[in-house]
Amino acid sequence: MAKYIEKCPECGSKELEYDEKRGEIVCKNCGLVLEESKVDLGQEWREFDWEQAMKKRRAGSPLTKTKPDKGLTTKVGEAGDVYKLSSDQRKKYFKYRKWQRRISTPIERNIKLALAELRRVSSYLNLPSVVTEESARTYRKAAARGLVRGRSMEAMVAGALYAACKEHEVPRTLDEIAEAFPLTVKEVGKTYRFVCRQLDIRILPPDPLNYVPRFADELNLPVKVESEAIDIVKQAKSRSITSGKGPTGIAAAALYVSTLMHGEKRTQRRVAEVAGVTEVTIRNRYKELIEKLELGNKVGEVD
DNA sequence: AAGACGAAAGTGGTTGA
DNA sequence: TCAACAACTTTCGTCTT
Numbered sequence A: 001m002a003k004y005i006e007k008c009p010e011c012g013s014k015e016l017e018y019d020e021k022r023g024e025i026v027c028k029n030c031g032l033v034l035e036e037s038k039v040d041l042g043q044e045w046r047e048f049d050w051e052q053a054m055k056k057r058r059a060g061s062p063l064t065k066t067k068p069d070k071g072l073t074t075k076v077g078e079a080g081d082v083y084k085l086s087s088d089q090r091k092k093y094f095k096y097r098k099w100q101r102r103i104s105t106p107i108e109r110n111i112k113l114a115l116a117e118l119r120r121v122s123s124y125l126n127l128p129s130v131v132t133e134e135s136a137r138t139y140r141k142a143a144a145r146g147l148v149r150g151r152s153m154e155a156m157v158a159g160a161l162y163a164a165c166k167e168h169e170v171p172r173t174l175d176e177i178a179e180a181f182p183l184t185v186k187e188v189g190k191t192y193r194f195v196c197r198q199l200d201i202r203i204l205p206p207d208p209l210n211y212v213p214r215f216a217d218e219l220n221l222p223v224k225v226e227s228e229a230i231d232i233v234k235q236a237k238s239r240s241i242t243s244g245k246g247p248t249g250i251a252a253a254a255l256y257v258s259t260l261m262h263g264e265k266r267t268q269r270r271v272a273e274v275a276g277v278t279e280v281t282i283r284n285r286y287k288e289l290i291e292k293l294e295l296g297n298k299v300g301e302v303d
Numbered sequence B: 001a002a003g004a005c006g007a008a009a010g011t012g013g014t015t016g017a
Numbered sequence C: 001t002c003a004a005c006a007a008c009t010t011t012c013g014t015c016t017t
Helices: A050-056 A087-102 A106-124 A129-144 A153-167 A174-180 A185-199 A212-218 A223-238 A247-261 A268-275 A279-293
Strands: A016-019 A024-027 A033-035
Touching: A106 A129, A106 A153, A106 A174, A129 A153, A129 A185, A153 A174, A153 A185, A174 A185, A212 A223, A212 A247, A212 A268, A223 A247, A223 A279, A247 A268, A247 A279, A268 A279
Parallel strands: none
Antiparallel strands: A016 A024, A024 A033
16 A cells, blocks of 8 residues: 655654554554545455456446445436337336436435435545445345334434444444434444344454454564464364453464464564554463463473 | 563443343 | 443553563
8 A cells, every 4th residue: 555655744753554444644653643534546346367357347436335326327218219229228228217216215315315424424434435335235224124214314324334333343432423423322322233133233253363364464473373373263262261352362362372382472562562452461361371271381392 | 671470440341130 | 221340451560581
């Protein structure tokens, strides 16, 4: 990811870090947030071979769930000339007419308003598009089931948004979201739970395994250390000593133990830093791991 | 001098009456 | 809806390398 600024205007430090999830550039030295929103001019899809490339490449704006008509804004003509068309084309015509009519039903009108609100708040909070898309999907579902009736539209949007944030592990508090609408924290929380229950959305606690590769990479650890850490996490999971604990803490501690086992030691501070937890947490988890998995004898061995 | 360790007090989120 | 609770953080002092 290209950086457009290379020096912090506040302290002059060149240690800048781009946080992709938050879309912010942060100065590692003084913590100043330099740029809150960036426009990603790259393609939003990936292509792995020629076939996929042919399928996925296109021009124009992305097909997106945040637009009620999926971004197709061309007006479809009125009836009249239809019968001059071939049957194939006539079918297409009716298909498009369907979408045309769809945006005028009450539900779609409601959704249109809701999505406008969603886009506004998303950009205000600098949320990545995956989250926005996810909330849009959720809101559509909720609206389709008539869950919005008798509830404020804003609150439903907020609930869907909060759920999506949690699902994608984008750290936005209830307060931040409530403030952006604005709604009270209570209202957002209530609709959030309502939406989850009704749509059967389970926010499963994030799996520590997801974090291991990322942290290992940031610590420049060799593959063997990483796979050992993954192993440790799996063992820990099978003995259910991971439940209720913060997943990042587990991942970090497993990595730390693994570094000791392979003589690739990193300081607790460094590990804590990349994992976004404190050294204390690393120590606690690490102590647990050693105890419960009887790893004590293996630590210190250098191979 | 830097890292590791652990105790104590405080905070935010979850849970159960 | 509110209070209890566990996990996690912050802070700080001590010990080890």
